Amino acid sequence: MKLLNFSLTQLQALVCVVEHGSLNNAAKILNKDRSTVGELINNLEIDLGYPIFDRSIKPMKLLPGMENLVNSARYLIRDAYALATIAEGKFNNQPTEFTLGYSNFISQNILLKIHHFFEKKDIKINLICVERDTAETLLEEGKIDLCLHLAKGNFFHPHLEWKVVGEQIMDVYAAQSFFKEWTSVPYNILTSTVQLLPFYTLNDMTKSILVVSQTTIKINDLSLLTSLLDQGRGWALLPRDIDHIKENTIRVTTDLGKDGFHNNIVALWQKNAIDERLRTQLLAHIEAIYTQDH
Structure with missing residues (x-):
């Protein structure tokens, strides 16, 4: 197997100079002196046996045809970091x-x-x-x-x-017109109207916490549930920080209080x-x- 005559540090310097436009910028990113970065580039060109940059202009630019070299360097650096992550994870018993x-x-x-x-x-x-x-x-x-x-x-x-x-605060949600007759919805109304449940399976303990109505429909896709909620197909007990609430849906005040239902x-x-x-x-x-x- 032929030994490599360049280092990962040299490749990092090369990619950094190309991506950030100059030796000065690369030095700041790599936390090295400008002269050190310049020396890494010079040594890489010596090791490879050909120039990579056109130094006749400022800042120096890649010579034609050197883009493939830089792309290959990026892949090598990425793979080296992946290898280091795997090796470190195994050494520290940290999962990957x-x-x-x-x-x-x-x-x-x-x-x-x-x-x-x-x-x-x-x-x-x-x-x-x-x-x-x-x-x-x-x-x-x-x-x-x-x-x-x-x-x-x-x-x-x-x-x-x-x-x-943590703690999850639950509130009653419904379409704006669903409980329009009440400013504060009585408990008996909640029990007698359709409740949309975002679960398929519920044990007895969870039912006692989350199920209020005598009539329930199970929809464990929250996006679909909130669409039906918005159409007035029922009400739902959902987290206060729910992500999927639609424009026509509001948080409803009930006789159970304004603080919502608190669950761990x-x-x-x-x-x-x-x-x-x-x-x-x-x-x-x-x-x-x-x-x-x-």
């Missing part, structure tokens, strides 16, 4: 991939911040919207690493660990299934997000 299950009640804002948390750690994150009972099964099977869902009262799966990470959000995971340090950092991050947002 993580799968999070979540309820459709978890807001996009929360999920985007969790995605950013993993992105900064160079860990691939899979985000899977899944109902609570299915999530518990997937946790046991090792197909997801952790999930975020509404608490089921005091009931938790005996083989899973859990922690309360819990994280669940299988014991010893994920790196303890990563889990501790992630849970602290999620708790901080809920504290800031609420």
